[in-house]
Amino acid sequence: MAEELCDDLLDEILGSVRPLIGKGKVADYIPALAGVAPEHLGMAICSSDGQRYQAGDAGMRFSIQSISKVLSLSLALTRYQDSEIWPRVGKEPSGQPFNSLLQLELEQGKPRNPFINAGALVVCDMLETRLAAPRQRMLEMVRALSGVSDIDYDRRVARSEFEHSARNAAIAWLMKSFDNFNNDVETVLQTYFHYCSLSMSCVELARCFFYLANHGRSAGNETLLSSRQTRQINALLITSGMYDGAGEFAWRVGMPAKSGVGGGIVAIVPGELSIAVWSPELDSSGNSLAGIAALEMLSERLGRSIF
Numbered sequence: 001m002a003e004e005l006c007d008d009l010l011d012e013i014l015g016s017v018r019p020l021i022g023k024g025k026v027a028d029y030i031p032a033l034a035g036v037a038p039e040h041l042g043m044a045i046c047s048s049d050g051q052r053y054q055a056g057d058a059g060m061r062f063s064i065q066s067i068s069k070v071l072s073l074s075l076a077l078t079r080y081q082d083s084e085i086w087p088r089v090g091k092e093p094s095g096q097p098f099n100s101l102l103q104l105e106l107e108q109g110k111p112r113n114p115f116i117n118a119g120a121l122v123v124c125d126m127l128e129t130r131l132a133a134p135r136q137r138m139l140e141m142v143r144a145l146s147g148v149s150d151i152d153y154d155r156r157v158a159r160s161e162f163e164h165s166a167r168n169a170a171i172a173w174l175m176k177s178f179d180n181f182n183n184d185v186e187t188v189l190q191t192y193f194h195y196c197s198l199s200m201s202c203v204e205l206a207r208c209f210f211y212l213a214n215h216g217r218s219a220g221n222e223t224l225l226s227s228r229q230t231r232q233i234n235a236l237l238i239t240s241g242m243y244d245g246a247g248e249f250a251w252r253v254g255m256p257a258k259s260g261v262g263g264g265i266v267a268i269v270p271g272e273l274s275i276a277v278w279s280p281e282l283d284s285s286g287n288s289l290a291g292i293a294a295l296e297m298l299s300e301r302l303g304r305s306i307f
C-alpha cells in the first residue's frame with residue numbers, strides 16, 4: 001500500500017540512509033569540490049498539488065554540476081529546431097564514464113547523448129552561437145524557474161574546474177577535429193564550467209525542475225517547453241541521466257533523473273513530483289550513493305516507480 005507524502009516520511013528516509021555515509025567518495029578531481037563535508041544530507045519535493053516537502057540539509061546550497069546539463073539542453077530546445085540539435089548529439093545511453101573520450105573517437109565526434117560531458121559541451125557550443133550572453137541568460141532562466149533571485153555561479157568552483165580542464169578540453173578539441181564544434185574552445189569551456197558551478201539547494205532545485213513534472217510549465221506557471229519536449233527530456237533522463245549507472249537506477253528507483261558530481265540528484269515523477277536529494281559521497285559511476293538509496297526508499301514507499 002503506497003504511503004502519503006509528508007516531511008516526516010522524508011526525515012525517516014534520510015535517517016535510514018545516513019549509515020551509508022562513509023561508503024562512497026566525495027569527488028576530488030575538482031579541487032574546489034574535494035573540501036565539501038561528506039555528512040550533508042538533504043531532500044526536497046515539489047508536488048503538482050502545490051505542496052512542498054523538505055528534510056535535513058534541504059536549504060543548503062551545493063554545486064549542481066552535471067544537473068545543469070538538463071538546463072542547458074532545455075535552453076537549447078527553446079532556441080533550436082530538433083533538426084539542428086540531434087544530428088550533432090545522439091539520444092542513446094553511452095555505457096561509458098561521463099568524461100570518456102573513447103566512444104567519441106570511434107563515433108566521429110558525435111556524443112551519444114546530451115548528458116555526458118561531450119554532449120553537454122556540444123549543447124553549450126550551440127548556445128554560444130545563438131545567445132548574446134549565454135551565462136547571463138542561464139542565470140535568468142534558473143532564477144525565474146526557481147523563483148529565487150540570488151542564485152548564482154560559484155566562481156571559485158568554475159575557476160578550479162578551468163584550471164583542471166585537460167580532459168574536457170580534449171573532448172572539445174576532438175569534436176572540433178570532426179567539425180562538431182564551432183566556437184572558441186576556451187570560451188565554451190568557461191560557459192560549461194560556469195553552468196556546472198551553479199550553487200543551489202535541494203529546495204531550489206526541486207522548484208527549478210518542476211517543469212519536467214508539469215508538462216513543461218514552471219512552478220510559477222510559465223511555459224518553458226511543450227509537453228512533447230518535456231516527455232522527450234524525461235525519456236533521455238531514464239536512459240542516460242545517471243551515466244553508466246542508468247540501468248541499475250531504473251531497476252532500483254524507476255524515475256527519470258539527473259545526477260551531478262557535487263552529490264545532487266534531481267528525479268521526476270512525470271505529471272506529479274520533482275524531487276531533489278543531496279549527499280556528497282559518490283559511487284563508482286559518479287552518482288550520489290546515499291542519494292540513490294534515499295530515492296529508492298521514496299519510490300518504494302510511495303509506489304512511484306514509473307514502471
Ligand SMILES: NC(=O)CC[C@H](N)C(=O)O
Nearest residue numbers: 065066098117196260261
Ligand atoms: N558528472 C558531473 O557532474 C561532471 C561535471 C564536471 N563539471 C565535469 O565536467 O567533469
